[in-house]
Structures are given as C-alpha cells and as structure tokens.
Amino acid sequence: MADNHCLFCKIISGEVPADLVHQDERCITIRDINAQAPTHVLVIPREHMESLDEASGRDEALLGHLLRVGARIANDEGHGDSGYRTVINTGAGAGQSVPHLHVHLLAGRPMNWPPG
Numbered sequence: 001m002a003d004n005h006c007l008f009c010k011i012i013s014g015e016v017p018a019d020l021v022h023q024d025e026r027c028i029t030i031r032d033i034n035a036q037a038p039t040h041v042l043v044i045p046r047e048h049m050e051s052l053d054e055a056s057g058r059d060e061a062l063l064g065h066l067l068r069v070g071a072r073i074a075n076d077e078g079h080g081d082s083g084y085r086t087v088i089n090t091g092a093g094a095g096q097s098v099p100h101l102h103v104h105l106l107a108g109r110p111m112n113w114p115p116g
C-alpha cells in the first residue's frame with residue numbers, strides 16, 4: 001500500500017513530478033535527480049516496500065523483474081556492450097536515503113571496485 005509520506009510513492013501517484021523512462025504494471029523507472037553517471041535511473045516497484053530487507057519469498061518474481069527492467073534500459077540506452085552496474089542500497093549505513101526499495105542502474109562511465 002502507498003505510504004503518504006514516501007517520496008517515491010508520491011512520484012508513482014504523480015503528486016511529485018519525475019523524468020519517466022519506463023513504466024509497467026509492476027514498476028516505474030525514472031532518471032535520478034542527482035545523476036552519478038551519464039545513465040543513472042531508478043527502477044522502483046509500485047508497491048511500497050521499505051527496503052530489500054522487507055522483501056519476502058512472495059516478492060521474488062518482482063525483484064527479478066526490477067533487475068530485468070534495468071538490464072533492458074541499459075541496453076536501450078546503448079550500454080549493453082560496455083557494461084553497466086545495478087545497485088540496491090539497503091539501510092542508512094549502506095547509503096539508502098529513500099526508504100522505498102529501488103534499483104539504481106548506472107552506466108556510461110568507467111566504474112571502480114569496490115564501490116565506496
């Protein structure tokens with residue numbers, strides 16, 4: 001169920017505007033407002049879930065869908081050969097700042113490992 005105080009729920013409902021890349025019945029994809037790479041999009045499930053830590057067995061197909069949408073967009077934007085990174089930050093200590101599960105897709109520049 002949508003959370004009235006959640007930024008991404010507000011984007012999903014249209015209350016807060018965003019640059020939409022893709023949408024389907026299970027998720028939306030928007031450009032990150034503070035892009036860290038030439039392609040930096042967020043794949044966001046429509047259903048409010050605070051983080052990966054809240055996901056259950058019932059969500060396994062949805063989690064796979066989010067990753068596959070990210071891969072499709074990476075290819076659509078021309079990064080299939082050069083490579084791309086998908087990231088899920090879980091919890092403040094790992095850098096999660098918006099408590100609604102989302103997958104970051106980053107591409108279009110060299111990536112370092114390990115991430116900071």
Ligand code: 5GP
Pocket residue numbers: 007018019030031032033034035042088089095096097098099
């Ligand atoms: P997190 O830090 O939770 O892993 O990722 C949240 C992301 O949401 C950040 O990369 C941040 O730049 C992005 N973000 C925060 N507020 C907004 C917003 O209002 N619109 C969009 N498009 N992205 C946002």
Ligand code: ZN
Pocket residue numbers: 002003006007008009010047048049099100
């Ligand atoms: Zn939400």
